[in-house]
Amino acid sequence: MKTLLASLADNKAALGRRYAEWAVSAPTLESAVAAAAMAQDELGHSRSTYPVLKGLGVDANEDGFGGDKRLALLDDELPDWNAFIAANLLVDGVLTTFVASCVDSTLTPMAQRAKKILQEEGSHRAHGEAWARRLCRGEQRDAFVARLLETWEHAGRWVGPDDDAELRAAVEAGEVSRDAAAQRELMRAWLTELLAAEGVDVTLPELTFDGWDAERRRWPA
């Protein structure tokens, strides 16, 4: 659970930074404001998770910018708005699916935070879904779908292989309610249905784990 939580916090810090970079350049004023608000939420979630790690004896940086257990996709700026929405849906999505699996966690400090994080993530999901519909109806559709598939390569691996040892141990300890396969399947079903409603048939591929870094929970690309 320690690596999972450290990676959750590091990814939220990185996602907050990547969101913030679009707060002055999103395609609409409303989305620029939304990017800033979502960035603030992500940084808050990150900062609030580090004390849980400290409670587990991990020497965590509470500023929320020190860790390196983030997806390779978040190492650099999100290159375009399609990539932003793909991250909004899939990176934020996998992290939130994990958090949703911690609502009844035996790790009480995480269970308490999970409820608040989920409350705030509702608007992130609404933003991502609304933009996904919009992009699927316009001339950006194919480019957007390509970004989704690229992003899935990273985000879909975050929970690890189906038999991921750390997540399996967390499930056995009652710290997390869903294993890697179940979390990944929730994401796959949600996104497939979202796009299918717009007439876009997308299959998120099965993922292999050659080169996957379990210690940083990232795939090098």
Add this chain to the structure above:
Amino acid sequence: MSVEARLWEALTEVEDPEIPISVVHMGLIVAIAYDAGVVDLKLTFTAMGCPAMEFIQDDIRERLLAEPDVDEVRIEIVWDPVWTRKLIREEARGRMRELGIVA
């Protein structure tokens, strides 16, 4: 009036830095316990990314330490119960509407 009741009353003078409503009326104070000069206060925020977290804690600490029988204030930030608009005290809603804030 118990010490705790007096401390709750004192905190009605501490305003949220972003909205001129007290931290008590905003529903941010979850619990106050007092024992032998030490206040243990549970505090929540409207958002995990609230930029005023430090200011609010400083203001709460300063106001409580102004009470004659308070020597130490220990603040614990809690996220359960989750803050929602329902926690805004009824008497603050009119003021918020005057300010054009949906409450």
